[in-house]
Amino acid sequence: MATADDGVTERARAAGFHPRSLDAVNFLLADVRGALGPYLNVFLITQRHWSQTEVGWVTTIAGLIGLAAQTPAGAAIDATSRKRGAVVLALIVLAIGAAVIFAAPTFWPVLVANTGMAVVGDVFGPAVSAVTLGLYARRQLARRIGRNSAFDHAGNVAIAAAAGLVGYLFTQRAVFLMVPAFAVLAAIAMLSIPHRAIDRDRARGLDEEQATQGRQVPSGLRSLLRSRPLIVFALCAMLFHFANAPLLPLVGQKLAQSHPAWASAMLSSCIIAAQLIMLPVALVVGRTADSVGRKPILLIGFAVLPVRAALYTFSDSAPWLIAVQLLDGVGAGIFGAITPLVIADLMRGTGRYNLAQGAVATVQGIGASLSGLAAGVIIDHLGYTTAFLTFGAAACVALAALVTGMPETAGREDGRRA
Template identity: 60%
Template structure:
């Protein structure tokens, strides 16, 4: 019956959701940091405080949101509501530039951003099933990266023709389009048990009834993966904003365009990487591919210290397409492997996202203070060291998670 219900679902709807959500989120992202530092004269420390506070507020809800999505049958509605709040936050950023307004708007955007990742992952699993999940997660990531390329180009055009501030008005436009794409998925096409990685047999239902925290902490590979995710994002999250600021100070009139070039360079590489990962993860295994992604990150951070030439920095940023491209495509798949049959898939995704958020929030403040005190190169080298530790921990602590699955009936992909 689940297969029959999924037959009325068009894969293009998932494609559109991933593409348009990237456009909606990407019109705020790193542009806010560059805008506040270069056009509004904010210090790195003040920017770090906003990043930390908004990140901590979001972290308090990240894992509970995953648990709610596991139990909710209104996954489409959750995405639409989050888009509405994100659009409102972007309008506030456009209209105001004082500390408290930006802090409130940034916090709103960060909190509702918690919803997108587990909700889209739940829709994907509930619509596609496990057998073709590797290929579908790669395709999701590819459309997400394509959306990031488009919004980066649009933002560059808006920043050039109008102002950096005008970029934030793109958010409400893409929020409406993303909401329409979400609602184009028929509610009856979603298998909500499958969407939370629950199996129909009695044993699996008993496992699903266990407290979520016990399931998460009892899975040692999931705990190890959470630690690796924390270290990876601690090292990775500040790199793009810092590079964008280096380029913005060197080319003040081209600040938004320079940030867009960095984003497009990496996202253009992520797109084919995501497709490749989706097609090879079941054959090669998850761990060897993931190790490549972890190993690239410290190399990229060190390269940023060798020269601040514009061409060099943009070329080094291409490596983000490999590192983060692999991470984004494989994370939903690895988590699905680890919690198979528990019924706590979205809770686990939320927990991993919490770890990544903690890493990104803390590192934003740490990197900002280091830049103010010691300069950009010191921050890059510190982040490189953390990235190397992340790669070592992953290599030693994470097992291969791929398992053979029984075949599911073919359906839309």
């Protein structure tokens, strides 16, 4: 299929697609997701006086239930031509969940709402990646995914600043009302991408030749289980997220306990500090991933995490904690920008790109969910320093697994030979 100079397919251009629509989708989806997450943990502990263990249970239960739906959701995104509709539906659920938390911030309503949001929250990544595959040529995929990630980080900066201002001027609880407002804007942006512009076969990882010839692709999970590099990458991702997921909430809690009146503003400062680094990191990854390779870039991202975890133990001062949080911009920024590329490399030609996205998200989500409960129990019994060191050790294991078990994926011609 012919493509324009900027990598957009002729089909997409003829249908009226403009790249700015996809930019807006990434920016606004970050706004929707960014008003939740660590703000919920800090709100429940500092304003509702929940224990760390209670918060850990809510995080873990919601996360594990949500994980059960991720791989089937990826398969459904592969199969459906209504990828825009899947994103809009997920936005509706997120908006309702945030409204429930605002109205009734007690254990069971929060657990149910958080579970619903966990089930739909990971629809966004695979769906947006699929839409991108369906709109752009493979030769421009690295740059476009890097640009997606950059706009995602820009959205995170914007929502963190807005949430900090709302939390300071009103209450931390008011932050959750931002979710429905941004959900409406995000839905409008997604629907501005013409349905007919998205090539369904390209969006699931099939090459044009395969789609034309009607070649059969592996069914179910077979194409995933036969790919050893994908399994290794998923395990590395699980360890990375087990170590990384609790760090920002824990730092936010420490800052909130020291400066309760500035809780939202302090947490926003941490988020903004990291996101401002992630934005250029994502652009650099997009520009260099083809020439340098995927693995060297991944190694840098994984190596930063244990250093960051250890540095948190050096001081409890707000300037120090926020400064260390800058390293999250390198580690998480690299991981977020390059993961869709690695999966696209490994699943090329299988038609199971979104299934693989969902499977990897499931495995890394298991790590993140278990870390929430682990963090709560460790802090309640042993304190913050032990928690940071524990997660730093887990990050070292993740780095070792990546070094020894993960091959370079750039240049693979067919994911079925992975």
